[in-house]
Amino acid sequence: MELVKLNDENSFDPTPKLKSSSVPIFFVSFDERDNNCFHCGEEYTRTIIYGQKYCKKCLSCYLNNITAINIHLVVYLFAKDSECTDYHEIIRTKVPPNIQECCLIILFFKQIISHYQLFDNTLDDLYDKVFEDEKYCKLCGKLSYQETDHKFIIKFKLCSSCYLISSGCIESTFTEKFISIIYLPFWDNTSRCYCDKKLVFTSNCQKYCENCFIFFIGCRYCLTTNIIFGITNQSQCKKCKRISTIIFDRTKIISINSGDSVLDDFLINIRYDQLKIAKFANDLKNINKYFIPSEIYNNFFRHDQKWVKYIPYSQLTNVKKIAEGGFSIIYQATWIYDLKNNNNSIVILKRFKNLQYAKKYFLKELESNYCCYKLGSYVNETFGFTKDPKLDDYTLVMRYASEGDLHKYLQNEFTEIKW
Template sequence: MNTDNNPFDPTRKLKSSPVPVLFIPFKNDEEKCDYCGIKYSKTLMFEQKYCKNCLFWYVQYITGNNTYLDAHINTNNSQCIKHKATRNNFNTTIIQEWCEYCSEILYFTQVLTKNSNCLHIYNAECEICNYKNRSDYQASSGWVESTLNKKFIPTLYLPWWDSCNQCIVCYKEFKYIHQESKSYCQKWCSRCFIIYTGCRYCLTTNIIFGIADQSQCKKCKRISFIRIDITDIRSGNCIIDELLDFLEPTKFYGSICIRNPIRSPYEVYSFIRNKPPTKGIVWIPYSQVTNLKKIAEGGFSIIYKATWGRTDVAVKKLRDSQNISKHFLNELRSFYQCYDYNFNVIGCHGITQDPITKEYMLILNYAEGGNLHDYLQKYFINLRWNDKLCILNGISYGLRNIHNNNFIHRDIHSGNMLLSSQQWKIGDLGLSQPANNTLSNNEIYGVIPYIAPEIFK
């Protein structure tokens, strides 16, 4: 449950609706209403979708002059069979005055539409709705308990309705959580572990940066229960799950708590999107990994090219890893410590397990350009000095990143230098160690031509 008990109303000038607002979609790419099946209409500005049929019934159910929605309505200047006179130049923000025959909705101030690439319509100085300067819309933050590790995770309470289809961080399509009640809407990103819950009585949204089992509307205090099948994000192995809890991607959002209220959607989503790329490593169900094709084989592992979702990935199967080995856990920790989007180390998406052999597998970024050894065999005679310097520059950045994280790679050779997205990066961190570790039993690892001579003394 929420640990922030301070009273706070995200939409001060609005009342919670007595009945759920069903005419605005939670999934903006749908063409037909999820409740009545009729095709959505669009507002004149911003093309926000809404269902006229469900809006008609909503207006019939509510009474009085309370303001439940921040809607901007005018007339289409036509003769109306419901009104005796034409309502020329008529405009209102009271949804009860909407007429199915002569009214047009300009826009809903509370509704954020489309996807994360369309946030520019809600810029910091919106001239249309003056959103930036409206003190009656305020975001706040708090903490809820994670169902994975019982630690507290950050939550944002937003005064608008989020109907975006994609994760603002990684652009992956949201998964929608089925709810028996029509009053609550939930979606989540299975890659970033970010949950969005919407309250249809208040048109507000909570963003939870982690896995939780419930969410409470900041305005009306209604609680919705979140039912995510955690078997898809847990391995069932206590050692790996404990490590995954530590590597959870959302732990980097602990600084998201807001001291000063943020009122613009643009500000909020820019803050989330402009955070450093999440370094989290997650459990990936084996069923999500398809089209495996063997491309290489080494002493400890077999490498496959595969597809995860719509992304090409490299799958590294560790031999005889049914029982968790120190090499497996070591490589996982090393990827986590050393990976940075901008610093030339191959990234790791997560872990999976072959259901037949029970061997564990790492899901890595796919290096479509291959390794440096093969690259030089093929292109060396055509390389210019600038090309060679570019290769050395990428490798140097990768090594610097590893060393800045107090790690030593211990297996550097041309087969572990990979070309990915036109950048040279370092891979295979399975033998890397913290710089202050001492080797037991005089262990020597690596490819002999690349090992420093003094190591053999």
């Protein structure tokens, strides 16, 4: 499977065998944690296979409102009265509009990503029939896989010929540089970012990570998802070409609002230096027949990623001077990084004595400390930087070393050092 690279190629269709819906699809949530429908408030029902959540009421309304006889979404159904399974396409003529009163049970939706595997042991025969049938793509008829390992067979998979992933670049409205975007041919309802932080939901089809500033924008007419690696103001669906205005107030994000545009650019850009988008693209080239959505971008970057950030001076208390050298003054302080839960940590503040030197070399110092720490060098971690409103200069915020600086440590422990 080749990763399709796009910039201005508007003809690309991520799901060429399916058609965009004529009405928005409200029966699924963009947040896998939701238990009640965001649209009507009804409790979600889980599908028999994969436990996908959907609203029966909104699904029935959707089927009643469809006017075009087109394939919008692939779904597996189970008829209770005949105890048989069948493949159906969600179109007006093939699925009974009122599913609530029908004998049909939805087994799973094909385009809605699933991170779970919920199975009923009493329905093993049913599962065997479904997964045997799944070996062949229902849209193109291609044999997707021949594996026999049960752990593999039950994983949620998509055909690489009918569900196409593409990438491109768009201009960031924050840094005015080009940022990466990946167009996914499925509905990504994950509630956590790749860094394992909880996503912030700004609408029923938009969410972002406050740690990485990765944005997930879904299209409710096509059930596709755009992943944008940076801050911008618009997102366009590659299938139906609808443009969405991204809901995001940058001024409320303290960690990237230092007041200095150069430093803020640095805070944004480092979050994407660590992304392994190139590896992701290379991995996709090796996909031949199918891919597993929940696994294809697990290697973007490691979990629990920590980035340097701007720290408001108001979060620092008990500031006291503890040392002074030729170029800088060192202070000890308490950093209250989580006021709600009263979480705090002892840190050190490093302020340059020469203001002109600080203005010229502060960013270099910040970059050097950050890069050395990320490379695994034995360098004290830099959490970020702050600005003392009284002195009007920037100060590094670093991890507190309880045994003092290197000079003091060598004086006290020299005879015990083995290296």
